Amino acid sequence: MSTTTGTNARLAWPEDTAPLPDRPADPRFAAGVAWIDGRIVPVEEATLPLLDWGFLRSDACQETISVWNGQFFRLSDHLDRFERSLGRLRMEPPLPRAAIHQAVHDMVATAGFWRAYVQIIMTRGRPPIGSRDIRLCRSRFQAFCIPFVWIASPEVQQRGMHVHISDRVRISASSVDPMVKHYHWLDFEMGMFDAFDRGAETVVLVDQSGNVTEGPGFNLFARVGDRLLTPRNGMLDGMTRRTTIELCEDLGITVEPADLPAEMLRRADEVFLTTTAGGLIPVTRLDGAAIGDGAPGPVTVRLHREYWQRRNLGWKGEPVTYFQAPPTQAA
Numbered sequence: 001m002s003t004t005t006g007t008n009a010r011l012a013w014p015e016d017t018a019p020l021p022d023r024p025a026d027p028r029f030a031a032g033v034a035w036i037d038g039r040i041v042p043v044e045e046a047t048l049p050l051l052d053w054g055f056l057r058s059d060a061c062q063e064t065i066s067v068w069n070g071q072f073f074r075l076s077d078h079l080d081r082f083e084r085s086l087g088r089l090r091m092e093p094p095l096p097r098a099a100i101h102q103a104v105h106d107m108v109a110t111a112g113f114w115r116a117y118v119q120i121i122m123t124r125g126r127p128p129i130g131s132r133d134i135r136l137c138r139s140r141f142q143a144f145c146i147p148f149v150w151i152a153s154p155e156v157q158q159r160g161m162h163v164h165i166s167d168r169v170r171i172s173a174s175s176v177d178p179m180v181k182h183y184h185w186l187d188f189e190m191g192m193f194d195a196f197d198r199g200a201e202t203v204v205l206v207d208q209s210g211n212v213t214e215g216p217g218f219n220l221f222a223r224v225g226d227r228l229l230t231p232r233n234g235m236l237d238g239m240t241r242r243t244t245i246e247l248c249e250d251l252g253i254t255v256e257p258a259d260l261p262a263e264m265l266r267r268a269d270e271v272f273l274t275t276t277a278g279g280l281i282p283v284t285r286l287d288g289a290a291i292g293d294g295a296p297g298p299v300t301v302r303l304h305r306e307y308w309q310r311r312n313l314g315w316k317g318e319p320v321t322y323f324q325a326p327p328t329q330a331a
């Protein structure tokens with residue numbers, strides 16, 4: 001793997017390209033929209049039934065999908081993964097895949113956003129009052145769309161994130177299936193407080209053997225010498241992780257899913273996170289110590305550029321069916 005050629009330490013942010021304006025939308029939808037019981041409402045007005053086990057028991061699964069320059073990214077792969085989560089949780093969707101597909105298009109079109117963060121959510125619903133029989137629950141579907149969310153702002157990405165490796169153990173994969181995209185986040189959230197207390201910006205949790213797993217909303221990659229490693233167990237198979245592995249295949253970079261002890265991560269030459277909420281995000285400090293020379297490394301920069309160049313061109317994209325014709329992009 002070449003770690004020195006063809007790169008330059010500066011990230012090429014998508015903000016460097018002329019941004020398309022959001023499409024004119026009803027000002028009530030400026031903060032985003034939600035899809036509730038078949039109706040699209042302003043996101044801040046969306047409400048859910050209090051007795052839904054999605055709320056009372058964190059019994060829910062979700063998919064987060066990005067829209068970049070008017071294109072959903074890997075929408076059918078996200079819908080496939082959603083179906084996988086539903087199957088693993090034994091949830092019967094109350095509406096067919098085609099209706100969910102239509103709902104996400106309608107939300108983005110109604111909001112009029114060019115760059116958006118879309119979340120589709122299935123909750124367990126509830127059994128009749130007085131019953132605790134999970135088999136009597138009827139699942140509920142709901143969704144929202146807000147402007148694109150970054151785990152780290154482009155400025156923070158340029159200098160790299162500062163991360164804390166917690167000794168908190170991520171909820172065991174033998175208790176809660178990490179391949180389901182779920183909301184069991186109390187371990188992450190307490191870990192984030194630990195990170196903030198130490199001056200870091202986010203956290204990575206370990207498993208019972210001390211191998212790093214993932215963090216709140218992201219997967220992890222580390223270059224250790226000539227090897228590019230990513231945890232192989234105990235984490236979600238994130239869409240951006242999958243995309244990064246495919247990018248590496250295209251670029252002739254070998255990625256090894258492997259056990260990654262926290263100590264090995266501390267000695268890495270490069271580390272980056274992958275997430276729908278921001279793509280590939282360099283990490284330049286772990287628990288206060290610099291990684292490599294303290295700047296985003298060459299493999300990270302190369303993959304970051306490749307990812308965003310392709311995204312800007314609509315790679316793996318599905319155009320949003322907006323309700324009106326697109327404006328002409330400024331040259």
Ligand SMILES: Cc1ncc(COP(=O)(O)O)c(C=O)c1O
Binds near residue numbers: 215219235239275
């Ligand atoms: C626990 C967890 N791991 C990893 C990820 C990254 O997945 P993706 O690349 O699909 O956003 C997420 C995304 O929210 C997540 O919640």
